[in-house]
Amino acid sequence: MKAIKWIKKILLGIFILMCSMLIIGVIYEYVSRLKGEKIIPDGQFADIGGHKLHYLKQGESGPTIVFEAAFDPTGHLQWHNLQNEVSKFATTISYDRAGILWSERGNNPKSGEKMAEELYLLLEKINAPKPYILVGHSLGGMLIRFYMDQYPKEVAGIILIDSECPNDEDYLSPELYAMVSQGLPEGFLKFANSVGLARLIYKDMFPDTKEYEYQNTVMPALLHKSAYGILEEGKQDSFIKKEAKKIKNFGNTPLYVLSAIDENRFDQFIKDSTLNTEMVNAWNKMQRDMLKLSTNSKQILVPNSSHYINQDQPTVIEDAIKNMVNELE
Structure with a gap:
């Protein structure tokens, strides 16, 4: 008893x-x-018909560089430090997709077509000088396909930074594909977002250094808004991929494919050595095959970098943008 x-x-x-x-x-x-x-927004807002998107415009010379962020809650902050440098020689625009950070959610579905349309309306609304060089990281690289497909005359060049491949299932074994394509646990994320746990989950999005002090202040503070935005994008991932893989031809539009090649870059997420090696080899092949999108393409290999090249090797991206600007002049 x-x-x-x-x-x-x-x-x-x-x-x-x-x-x-x-x-x-x-x-x-x-x-x-x-x-x-x-917290006061660092950029401005543009009404694109029914809701407002937050954007940051810096620089007044040269062509317009448009940054498209990855699948995470950092939005335009992902480009913050790099944009400061690129704006010294070009007009630069970064923004938060609907429902991320300061951007309002609106009523449009989270489809590749609609996200491209919203970016188009934003650039039109703020009279961004045309044509654009589009720079997209990870999911952002895949979303650029939709913009290129819908508004090809607006685009002067494209830079994909370790971009997602929409037909990745063709490159991966069923076991590995099932592992990497798991969606976010919706119920848990909503619960975590209401009791402060989400702030712990996403606390390491940026390095804990003075260089990223601003990002590490803003992103956690607005995470409660961004969490639902990325949750929606995650739920639509398979549909976005299905539509994106139909877009296979950029014509002769200049294309740079920047690819991380650190052999250990997946160690944190894939512990099984056999699956890890498979992922490295498959990702490398996916990156090479993206060169087929344009008849005017080249690959830039980035050693000593994780998936987040913009944090690990930002000067490589800056140099790539400079080179493309020079080629287009």
């Missing part, structure tokens, strides 16, 4: 502890959101 009483006391203690932690988490999340509301 004493053992049963002790078990009940332990279970009651665990229950009380969990409730206390949840209450603390809810309070922490509430306070964090209040602080987030006080």
